Amino acid sequence: MMPKIIFEDSAILVIDKPSGWIVNNAATAKGQPIVQTWLFDNFDYPIVKDARLRSGIVHRLDKETSGVLIIAKNQKAMENLQSQFKSRVVKKEYVALVHGKLELKTGSVETPVGRLPWNRKRFGVLAGGREAKTSWEVEKYYKKGEEAFSLVTLFPATGRTHQIRIHLKYLSHPVVSDEFYAGRKTARADRKWCPRLFLHAAKLNLLHPEDKNPVSFFSSLPVDLKKALSKLS
DSSP states (O other): OEEEEEEOOOOOOEEEEOOOOBSSSGGTTTTSSBBHHHHHOOOOOOOTTOTTTGGGBBBBOTTOOEEEEEEEHHHHHHHHHHHHHTOOEEEEEEEEEEEEESSSSEEEOOOEEEETEEEEEEEETTSSOOOOOOEEEEEEEETTTEEEEEEEEEEEEOOOOOOOOHHHHHHOOTTOOOTTTTTTHHHHHHHTOOOOOOOOEEEEEOOOOOOOOOOEEOOOOOOOHHHHHOOOO
């Protein structure tokens, strides 16, 4: 499955990233589909060949996370968007299916996260980590046999690596099929009916880098996640 273009003009390109795609080129990503390579091969905007500016890629999504990704087409737009992300002008919405019944219909979690000193490949809640805040709203409850699940919309105020996944684990409601944070046994059982991480970047609200007008970009829940939901009651 290839990325789909949601919006494009002279300053920005907004795509719907499929699950399974890595965002940035890396030595470890050989042989896997990479958004940056796809941009390099298919587009001809001013900074697409600029490795220093990551071909205009402003932010990242985890490999298995699908959804809205914004790319700047020139350096001025890149700097503007980076500044909007840094100063939290950009508002993000994600959709996740989590284990258990989240009794609080709305709430927020604010705990610092960082790279774990005892396992540099993993991130987690860490006293000396960077501040991180995620709010949530429960959309619907589901069941599979005896087990309960909650479909939630998430509003991360910060953009730390794996932030949403770490915060949901911290709340004891890990994301379905999360091999890092739900535990191997749980994730293996999940993947029998939901073959990938149930996390989708559904919406981005920001100011257009040229005319400064508010813009909103949306991606509906992909087919594979809808199919997983259909297996629940």
